[in-house]
Amino acid sequence: MASVEGKRVKRLYSLDALRGIAALSVVIWHWQHFFAISGTWQAGWRRESQPLFWLLKPLYEQGWIAVDLFFALSGFVFFWLYGEAIREHRMAPARFALLRFSRLYPLHFTTLVIVAVLQTFFFRATGKFFIFDANDWQHFIPSLFLTQQWLPPTIDQSFDGPAWSVSIETMLYGVFFLFCWLGLKAPWWRIAIPLAAIFLLSWNEFIARGLMGFFLGGLVLQATEAIKVRAHAKQIAIAIAWLTLLMWGLVFASFYVAAFGDAAAWLAARAPFGISHWGSDDIYEFFLCGFIFVVSPITIMALALDEQVLGGRYARVSFLGDISYSTYMIHFPMQLTLALVALKFGWTPKSFQSVGALAAFYVVLIALGFASYRFFERPMQRLIRKASGAREHAPAAAE
Helix, strand or coil: CECCCCCECCCCHHHHHHHHHHHHHHHHHHHHHHHHCCCCCCCCCCHHHCCCHHHHHHHHHHHHHHHHHHHHHHHHHHHHHHHHHHHCCCCCHHHHHHHHHHHHHHHHHHHHHHHHHHHHHHHHHHCCCCCCCCCCHHHHHHHHCCCCCCCCCCCCCCCCHHHHHHHHHHHHHHHHHHHHHCCCCCHHHHHHHHHHHHHHCCCCHHHHHHHHHHHHHHHHHHHHHHHHCCCCHHHHHHHHHHHHHHHHHHHHHHHHCHHHHHHHHHHHHCCCCCHHHCCHHHHHHHHHHHHHHHHHHHHHHHHHHHHHCCCCCCHHHCHHHHCHHHHHHHHHHHHHHHHHHHHHHCCCHHHHCCHHHHHHHHHHHHHHHHHHHHHHHHHHHHHHHHHCCCCCCCCHHHC
């Protein structure tokens, strides 16, 4: 992506940081897993008893939505880095597949095997699997090929459960490559696909979410590029930044201020589309689509414009992006390991519901993320590319 001055930037540090924050946010959402360290969920468990609930309430209650930021960020970055090269047939399918395989597969395979072994021990001790029950050969084989969330349509999570999004990402790469290879460049394509994907939610929610987020990310890239060259780019960037802050303020306030919920109910009762008669599944889809179509895109646009137009500096926190994949993939194996330790020493869910436990988990997770990225993921990436005869590295932002 060219900067305002016409120089090509190697990466957008702001989006790297956002990806890292999203990965760490998912950990908060999954903290509830510690209520099931005995193999069954503790009777009467309450989210409110989790550490710093008063501060982290939005993440404890809806932190799963951070995954949808991944899809949108991927769409933005991949259309930026590879879109033109693929459209002009300068990026061969095999080359593209190699770049993605070398980046994602080594850690995925490692965590898959580790979790499979640990779940075996957990099952022997409790007669149940920890959190994710679909741990059999019928799910292990597709997981080896990162196709576990493809067909048949299923939203069952297996083994290293968070890897479902990596499976969807792999599918998205194929759709994206075909999209660009066919020369589909018009902006309306990038909105038509997300809109059509809404109708897939009842068929396979994970695939639908991936398609919506990824192609909206590509649309945000086009909009950002158009804004950057306008005469009043700075004023527009500032306005979008303030709008984003206001929007996130309202999002977080809705978790704490009852009046927001009352206002939403009042509006729903008077809406022309029968929202007042929606069930819980409909409200869920409404929230999901609102985040994917509004919150996520404007957040990415605001950060991209702030860094490129307003001169925002994010290099110091971009390391969060470097370790985002490792922290995302490692956090569940860490939880499973702690569950086995808890069984050994008789720890209860209460042992994990302190600020100290949460802080210690994050310290270890981030340290392991650094170690994985530097001493395993990057070396394996280089080894695979070297063995294949590839000379050119992927752009930094997509490594």
